[in-house]
Amino acid sequence: MSKKEDIKLLRINYLRGPNMWTYRPVLEVWLDLGELEDFPSHLLPGFNERLTQALPALIEHHCGVGERGGFLQRLLEGTWCGHVLEHVVIELLNLAGMPTGFGQTRSTSQRGVYRMVFRARDEQVARSALAEGHALLMAAINDTPIDVPAAVARVRDKLDDCYLGPSTAAIVAAATDRRIPHIRLNDGNLVQLGHGARQRRIWTAETDMTSAIAEGIAGDKDLTKTLLKSCGIPVPAGVAVKTAEAAWDAAEDLGLPVVIKPSDGNHGRGVTLDLKKREDVMAAFKLAEEHGSEVLVESYIPGNEHRLLVVGGKVVAAARGDIATVTGDGRQSVAELIDTQINNDPRRGLTEEFPLNRINAQEDSVILLDLERQGLTIDAIPETGREVLIQRNGNVAIDCTDQVHPEVAHIVSLAARVIGLDIAGIDLVAQDISRPLHEQGGAIVEVNAGPGLLMHLKPAEGMPQPVGQAIIDHLFADDETGRIPVVGIAGSRGTHTISRLVAWLLHLNGRHVGLACTEGLFLGTRRVERKNSARWDASHRLLMNRGVDAVVIENSAESVLRDGLAYDRCHVGVVTDMGGIAGLAHYDVLTEDQLFKVLRTQIDVVLSEGTAVLNAAEPRLLDMVELCDGEVILYAMDGASPALAEHRAKGGRAVFLQGGAAVLAQGLSETSGANVDALLRRFAASPAAVTAEIDAATVLAAVATAWAMNIPSELISAGLDTFVPELQA
Structure with a gap:
């Protein structure tokens, strides 16, 4: 068989938020198979055998068949190489330590061109896996050497360079289990948990509740000992010295054996134990001097080193070292x-x-x-x-959480409180952690801020401990999710006016509102940016703002296709219409069915306790009612609309126009409120208006959204009376 030309990667786009494919970030790749469009897998001699020999774990891929071996079945039946590339990339990510189960490949309107997506927690890792998977696939097609271990190693290297460390990842995973959103704030391990004013921040195992003073105290071992000793906590006797001779003098005064260590070192660097001879003490002093600004000589405490993790005043994990x-x-x-x-x-x-x-x-x-x-x-x-x-004390990695004596747990917790740390790694030496320290001459030797969690997450022996969950439970009460109200508004007609009106009503309701729309970026009533801010990056910045306790975000089908949504879930999702398809040809969205899949993303992300607001005058939007996890409010100009009548008959809420006013209805009850006509007349008479996208349906959508946010009808009426719809030119 002649050599096949490489599959062309036409476009690579990272969708950073919920999108038409899934709730989570994905890498979307546009592929041109070229001549391989005529060669599905079963028509490539020896290809299936070479591929499955190189990647034997492909048998675990269920694919669309829904069972183990499903993808191999597709290979044997014949599947196109874009679909194969999807599974090769997923398998490389699995092998590299970033398990990935989601992928899809779909044809486009162009023959041989496909859109392939796969779950991507990190863009750079995903791009690396794509490049390696592409090369591996072409090698299998053309029967050239395949080096899977080298490819996996390169992806793993990128993972180590770019992704969260294991301690931070464990905390983030625990947050996800609690439905708490997260935002990575730098290329390292600084992560925001929650949104806006309800956010907390972590930097590995430090939090925004970790005191800088306490961290400074913990970094000074001599000061730490002094404070602990003053509270009756057992610590080894010791003294700071400046010379090797002084170290030996101190050792004689304290009584041999002794320990010599740097006063501000970490990870056990420069620490020498059980010193009994002058020459050993002198050598140990020189070693400690290289690792810290000051040298400590301490009494030697016999026993094994232990690390106990204290979170919020409670011991949540313990590990023991071994010789x-x-x-x-x-x-x-x-x-x-x-x-x-x-x-x-x-x-x-x-x-x-x-x-x-x-x-x-x-x-x-x-x-x-x-x-x-x-x-x-x-x-x-x-x-x-x-x-x-x-x-003398190798890696402290033998779990002993269940063996900790209550008296030991009390002393360790007290040590963390004395230093002032909300999260602390307490190092102590004891012969038996299941006995009180005073019975065996045990002592606390160090208190560490920002402790590593890996020894508790992946102990060499014993059970892993849920330390990430403990930290999340420390930061957030049981009923907290770190979320602020998020309103997402999608469509093509009047969405920026709806966004501004909803933001105004939330402002009147006492909220500090952030607004991202086509007319700019707003904090409260102040416009801080004049450029079009109905974009992912502008919306994301609002979610990061600690001064914001409610966010309104205007979306378009194009922004969902380009970036995905800026938020993982929302409290209210609004879809106004099925227009705007003319500008989406670049994304191969050419039909109403395709546009529906894009716009439904806004409804898919509504929280179970949230609400979807849909225009009942658009028949296709009514198909989204069943897609919403939460409640649905329909709005329409005509209160006699069959869709509204059916919805109300089921006890649903609806908003419609009657006598120039918005009517809020649920079941058989109706409340007449906001004067819509008065707002429209005021707007029409304004010579300063620079937009014409306001009509009764637009105002009804805003009223329905405000009602979904539990804003009282009287305040909605007052808000419409005082709203200024136009911006000065």
Whole structure:
């Protein structure tokens, strides 16, 4: 078979919010199969075998068949290469550690051109997976070498560079489980949870409730000990020293053995334990001096190191460290023994996905010093049967949460409160964590701000602990979601006027409102940007604004196709009409059915406790009623509309025009309120008006939306009487 030309990637677009495909961000790729349009999978000799041999886990892909092996069935029957590329990319993401289950591939109006989408938590990772998947697919088609491990490694590298760290990801996942939205605020681990005035922020395991003073105290080990000791918390006796001679003097005064460590180090760097000889103390001082601004000499506390995680004053997880040793065989050096007896453990690795770190003794001064104290070097060959200490406290990664004695939990919680940290990693040394510290001479040796969570999420032994959930429960009460009211308004006629009128009514109702519409970006009644702000980026900025407690966002079909919605869910979703299709040919939206799939996105994201507002005069919009998770309010000019009558007969709410006023109806009850005609006359008489997109239907949509937001009918009437629909030129 002759070599096939590469599939062309015509367009690559990251949809950052809910879209016509799914609720979540996706990478949308326009593909031109070229000559491969005439060669589905079963017509490519040997292709299926090469592909499934390279990616055997494709058997787990259900595809549209809905069962294990479904995608392989499609391969055998014959499926087009755009669909195959979708599954190859998804599998690469799965292998790289970013599990992805969603993908779709659909034909366009052009022969051989397809739109392929897949779930994409991070745009750069998704683009990397696409590039690798494209190359792998063409290699399988043309029977050229396929290096899956290298491709996966490159995607994983991009994942490590770009995506959230495991601690932050665990907190975000817990927030998602609570239906709390999140926004990533930088390229690292600064994340906003919730929207507007109800948001909280995390930076890994620090929160916007974490005191800067407390963090500064925790960074000073000597000050930390002083404060803890003053409250009766057991800490090792110790003193700060400036010279190696002073370190030995302090060791003699305290009584051997001792510990020497930097006063402001972290991750155990420069910490040497169980020192009994002068020369060891002198060497340990020099090592600690390299890792901190000051050196501490402390009494040695026998036992294992433990890390207890305190969140909101409660101990939520605990882990224990363990001694790492090797046993000589008379043939291998210490370095070789470390590799064969310690580093060969599959739980050890260089990245955060491994619960235990690989030991690189050549670069660890503490290990080299401990070897020297045993009369060995890294290249020495211990005699057969000799046990050699490598690490006195290896990775603290053995879960012991269920073993913590209540007295220990009380002291640890008190330590966090004394320092002032809402989230703290408390390091203590004890022989048995299930016994009170005073019974065994245990002590707290460090208090850490911004503690790592990985040891609790992926312990080397024992059960993982739900520490992300504990942090979310600390930040948000049980009945809180971090959400502010969000109103999304979609359509092509009068949507900016509806947006401004709804924002005005919310303002009168005491809300600090952010508004993004075609007439600009507004905070309250102040226009802060004059350019068209019915865009994803402008809307997103409102959700980030701590001064906003309600948001109104104008959307168009084009913006949904280009970016997706700026919010994951909304309290009120409005769709006014099925117009505007003429400008959507670039997105291959050419029919009313296709436009319906785009506009329904606004209704799909309405919360179960929210409301959809739909124009009953548009027959296709009535098909969206069943798509809404929440309530539906219909509006129409004619109160005798069959659609309104049927809706009201079921107890539904409706708004219609009667005698020039908006009528709010539910079931058989009716309330006559806002004077619509008066607003229209006032507008028509205004010489300063720069827009003509206001009519009775537009005003009714705004009234229905305000009613959905529980604004009293009297206030709606007053709002229409005082609304200024035009902007000065």
